[in-house]
Amino acid sequence: MRSAAPGDAENVAAMLLARCRWLEQRGLPTWRDSVEDIAGQTANVPGAMWLLEAANGRVLGCTTVLESAPPWGWTPQEFAEPSLYLYTTATDPAFRAFRPGALIAWWAVDRAAREGFSWVRRGCLFEELGHYYKEQGFDLVHEVQRTRHRVLLFARRAEPVAGLREMFVRPAAVAKELTGTRQPPGAGR
Template sequence: MFTMRPATGDDTSAVKDVILARSAWLEERGRPTWRDSAEDLAAQASKGYMWVLESDSSGVIGCTTLQEEHPPWGWTPAELAQPALYLYTTATHPDWRHYKPGTLIAFWAVDHAARNDKQWVRRGCFFPGLVRYYETQGFHLAHEVARTHHRVYLMARQAQHLAAGAILR
């Protein structure tokens, strides 16, 4: 069984381990990683807006950040006025990929947003491959934004109650 819960400072080490395991997996495939920022990202566990995915048997196997604030660039004023949560910095341990923990986290966020009277869950990424992956989770590409050094793909999914709420305690 899996559980989503707010991260605490006590989770910093476990979150860092997840980020480093994911980074190693990405590096083996020649993809960009978070290795250089693993410590800074893991420190978010004590900030109050990170959540962790736990396995009953193995502890923390994933993490994500969920906030009401999101980048003002790329979204229209009408979109910014809508109640939404912004999902970012999701990392999962690759040893658990057969359980699709990233999808569990995304579905949990969609359900969590609905339970908290939000209309949308939004997220962004830098890679077309992630766009395709997030589309399998029901997100749609809302905007493409050229930033200084990257193209950013901004995605959205309407908040709704999902069965993932029953999977995740």
């Protein structure tokens, strides 16, 4: 994982468009109308958007990381707790077998623990995606009605993730080991 830079926008857009095509082939909603805006987040403050990148430089995924959740949907106590919030996490569907979304999530959980945050939080609109978040060890905390959409809000305690470095080095072997698990090997939930 590395911090995105403005020069990454084209590669991020290509990855997002690949994800959009994959979703459209399955009749699912996409970010197609927002690809340019999301890819443009590479120009935000350094450290806001992060990239999962292959050794050859191909962008396999991205996420935007902020230091708090949105002010709606969380109790005042939850909102006051130090947390990282993941926005617009997306991955290249050509690499689904390696579970890049889980790798990004576990990186965030480990990073949050190293930096003194208590939680990693995220939200989504679709139950199917929520099930994937649960497989990554996140718990559904709240369901909030926002205008026309019901938003599912998830949280996971920040903690060191055992074996994280190896997961980045040997993704194929680790992905095989992780099939059907709720958390990475050795995680102390």
